[in-house]
Amino acid sequence: MENTALEKSVLNKRKTKSLILRFMVWLCGILTVGILAYILLFILVRGIPNINMEFLFGEYNSDSLSAFSSIVTTVEMIVISLIIAVPVGVFCAIYLHEYAKRGNKAVKVIRLAVDTLAGIPSIVYGLFGMIFFVNILGLRASVLSGVLTISIMILPVIISSSEEAIKSVPDMYREGSLGLGATRLRTVFSIVLPTAMPGILSGVILAIGRIVGETAALIFTSGTNVLENPTLDLMASQRTLAIHMYMLASEGLPYSKDMAFATGAILIIIVFIVNFAATKLAGRIGGLSNGK
Amino acid sequence: MESIKKSKFNDTVMQSVFFMSAFVSVLAVIAISLFLFLRGIPAIAEIGFMDFVFSEKWGPVNTPASYGILSMIVGSIYVTAGAIVIGVPVGLMCAVFLAEFCPEGIYKIVKPAVNLLAGIPSIIYGFFGMQIVVPFVRDNVGGNGYSILSASIILGIMILPTIISISESSIRAVPESYKEGSFGLGATKEETIFKVVVPAAKSGVLTAIILGIGRAVGETMAVVMVAGNAVMPLDKIALLKPIRTLTTNIVTEMSYASGLHESSLIATGVVLFVFIVILNASLSLIKFRSSRN
Structure with missing residues (x-):
């Protein structure tokens, strides 16, 4: 009991x-x-x-604190870094999954390098960009230095999502193409890449998110400078939207704080769109490989 | 014939293009370490390794100048430890929630929320910390708010998505038979999860924690906005006092540094880089071990 x-x-x-x-x-x-x-x-x-028209599209001065030229610089930076990093990243993924032989030593080294790049903090990228692009190559603090630094930074994101996407293309597709007499190259470009495209795009979109939000890697490479009117000059030192927010937040005046909130709201809206689009696209490769 | 030859030729050319693109990452890692070390090591040699790493005296603009970063190293360790103390229990619990308890309808809200949390720029976290966390700590806990505690809270939130997603997938990977065995012995669902499933997923959880540490150690902008950034003597470091970390040392002084001062900040980056390399190495070790088992 x-x-x-x-x-x-x-x-x-x-x-x-x-x-x-x-x-x-x-x-x-x-x-x-x-x-x-x-x-x-x-x-x-x-x-x-x-957020108002003046803030979005106006001339920058100490009264308006307009974000227009930072927005233009951010877009410029996204476009050029993607032009540099996307082909390199996608080609790398193609090499890793379509060309390299199993157990290849080079593959191990490349994977280790990609993992290492993914783990390096952005401030270290910033230091490297400052030492190498700004000083040694003599590009000064400029949008170009920022673009080059950030292109390296987004490589791991693009490589891993492209590889994931290429992996999900069924082997059947490749065999069919090779069986019809197409070369490996032809198979890659006309069968594998188009099928893997949604996954690759979702990686590209995530990379856009990183570029938009990046501050520490750009502060010493593209700089904190702001011009009254936007310029597309790659050699000009120009701040991006995220750095604009940092500068406004650290000024500590009530008006600049309001504008920091406005810039933050723009950043969040962008991140929202980016995340939504990436998830939607990534969902689509799943559908494809289920044999449609 | 001609066209077959040509396409074979194209194939070979493109194969080397693919290989070279793949090698860009390797070159980048080599270049980053090389140039960082080339600028950082001579500075450490000039200051003296002991005076750099094991001295708490930081006064690059004083005469005589001193370049000791010990209190920044300790600062980085404190805020990272704080982030782990806050982020890991909440993150792990949330991962258990997602993997085991969450009804499907709610999963569709929580999972994207976690992904969105990962996508928010650090500047937003920093600004949020400055506007909400710092005043909260000042009014309710003490000090002026810019403190180790505020930095730990913000970093704890920032590492949540890393902890949650990796732990969740490793919890999901635990074989169903483990659970059935435990249920068969009469354990409740919660007992099964916390005594059988989570321990079985420990290598994944450990990976998540190490990645979280990496993110917290390397975070710059969010910390610089909430930590106060004052260089504290070791015996004055406290939870509610300001703190300077390795990363924020670089970002607060780089804009006006030159000469040995500038090189010493790059050397601070070298120390940070070494930390990260050690973390990465331990990650590969875990991967290696769990693949062998």
Whole structure:
């Protein structure tokens, strides 16, 4: 009799413990979403009312603190870094998955390098860009130095998502193409890449997200300078949107703080669109490989 | 014949183009380490290794100048440890939630939320920290708010997505038979998950923690906005006091540094880089070990 009473109390204790754990698990799930919602709403609610035409498209001066020329620089930087990094990254993925032989030593070294690049903090990229592009190559603090630095930085994102996408192309497709007498190259460009395109694009979009949000790698390479009117001159030192926000936030004046909120709201809206598009595209390769 | 030859030729040419593109990453890693070390090591030699790494005296514009980064190293360790203390339990619990408890309808909200959290730029986290976390700490905990605690909270939030996604997939990878065995012995769902499933997923969770450490150690902009950045003597370092880390040392002084001062900041980057390389090496070790088992 005593024994069962003891057993019952142990069982009850275990049940209570389990209940507490379940509560904690739910709490942490809700907490994560709650934090995200808090950050987004906080920036958007205070930022959106401060976005106006003057801020978006006006001339920069100490009164307007307009983001126009930073927006132009950000777009310029995205376009040129993608032109540099996307072919290199996609070709690298093609080499790793379509050409390299299994157990190849070079593949191991390349993978190690890609993993290392992915782990290097952006401030270290910034230091490297400052030493190499700005000083040694003599490109000075310029959009070009920033572009080159950030192209290296986004390589791992593009490589890993392209490889993932290329991997998901069924071998059947390749065999069919090779069986019809197409060369390996032809197979890659007319069968593998088109099939893998949504996955590759989702990597490209994630890379855009990184470029838009980057600050530490650009502060010493493309600089914090801002011009009254936008220029596409690659040799000009120009700040991007994220650096614009940093500069406004650290000035500490009430008006510049409002404008920092506005810039933050723009950044968040971009990140929102980027994430949404990347998820939608990545979802599409799944559909393709299920044999459509 | 001619066209077959030509396409064979194209194939070979493109194969080398592909190979060279793949090699760009290797070149980049070599170039980054080479130039960082070329600029950093002579500075460390000039200052003296001991005076650089094991001295807490940082005064590059004083006469005589001193270049000790010990308190920044300690600072980086403190904020990273704080981030782990805050981020890992919440992240791991959230991963368990996603993998085991979450109804499908809610999964469709939480999962994208986690991805979005990963996509938010560090400048936004920093600004949020400056506007919300710093005043909160100042009013409710103490100090002026710019502190190790604020930096740890922000970094703890920032590493959440890393911890959650990697832990979630490793929890999902635990074979169903483990759970069935535990249920068969009469364990509750929670007991099964925390005593059987999570321990079985430990190499994945460890990977997640190391990647989280890497992210926290290397974070710059979010920390610079909430940590106060004052160089503290070792015995004055406290949870509610300002702190300077390796990364923020670089970013706060680089704009006006020159000569040995500038090189010493690059050398700070070298120390950071070495930290990251050690973390990466331990990651490969875990991968190697778990693939052998």
